[in-house]
Amino acid sequence: MSTLPGRGGGPAGRGRIGAEAGSFDACAKVFDRLGELIGGPLHTYLDGVLHERGERAVDLGCGTGRHAELLAGRYREVLGVDVSQPMLDVAVQRRGGARARFVRRDLRDLRPERDGRFDLVFSAHTLHHVEDLDATLERIRDLVAPGGRAVLVDNVAARPAVPRRWFVREAARVLGLDLALRRRPPGEALELFRLSTHPAWLGHLTSDRFLSPEEFDRRYGRVFAGARYTGLYRSRALCWDAPTGW
Numbered sequence: 001m002s003t004l005p006g007r008g009g010g011p012a013g014r015g016r017i018g019a020e021a022g023s024f025d026a027c028a029k030v031f032d033r034l035g036e037l038i039g040g041p042l043h044t045y046l047d048g049v050l051h052e053r054g055e056r057a058v059d060l061g062c063g064t065g066r067h068a069e070l071l072a073g074r075y076r077e078v079l080g081v082d083v084s085q086p087m088l089d090v091a092v093q094r095r096g097g098a099r100a101r102f103v104r105r106d107l108r109d110l111r112p113e114r115d116g117r118f119d120l121v122f123s124a125h126t127l128h129h130v131e132d133l134d135a136t137l138e139r140i141r142d143l144v145a146p147g148g149r150a151v152l153v154d155n156v157a158a159r160p161a162v163p164r165r166w167f168v169r170e171a172a173r174v175l176g177l178d179l180a181l182r183r184r185p186p187g188e189a190l191e192l193f194r195l196s197t198h199p200a201w202l203g204h205l206t207s208d209r210f211l212s213p214e215e216f217d218r219r220y221g222r223v224f225a226g227a228r229y230t231g232l233y234r235s236r237a238l239c240w241d242a243p244t245g246w
């Protein structure tokens, strides 16, 4: 585990903030509740790959802080960074605490010399938003402390752009199964359908561009040699351990 000094953070990143911010500003509350309703499988996966205990963790594109809160149960100090102020407002209100600190910064601006290195570098459902993915992955790798771990999760799809009608059909399919199999109370199943088809959320989803699972493994694997991959429904997860002599 690293004993590197520094709490990260510092002034909010300048210059690049704003380009992505708008896309989540309109749907922070919808996103937060959706995460509560469908985030179980990712948390189960994280339970298996996080260190039992650690010093420093960073959540890149922390959104409303759901994962940062989980990390705070295991790491002494958690830094959540995001470019969207409304997302961060929810994070601070609902999940701020002694161990989790949320700052408005572009994840591409974090540097080991300024922010230190981290025992855990985590990101979920965020990296498809960055244009310069390959360079960003290299920067992310540089943030991992010797003997530390990177856990990177992102959406994948067979085609880069998923049409609106697919998301609506999928929401209807899930609703049907939730009701028929009594997987959720009916009120919650309807809430999930309503949020999944919320215009702000659908507008956001249909502007996203995703890697295919194969492309994810290829692009991420180029930077994180020897990583382990796990499929998680519409996402792919990478877990990579930095050498101790890194």
Ligand SMILES: C[S@@+](CC[C@H](N)C(=O)[O-])C[C@H]1O[C@@H](n2cnc3c(N)ncnc32)[C@H](O)[C@@H]1O
Binding pocket: 020, 021, 024, 035, 060, 061, 062, 063, 064, 065, 066, 067, 081, 082, 083, 084, 087, 105, 106, 107, 108, 123, 124, 125, 126, 129, 130
């Ligand atoms: C789909 S949300 C995921 C939030 C959270 N990781 C989760 O899984 O619940 C993507 C988040 O990434 C943030 N984001 C996008 N580009 C970013 C960047 N370059 N730097 C920091 N945050 C970014 C967005 O503002 C948004 O909150």
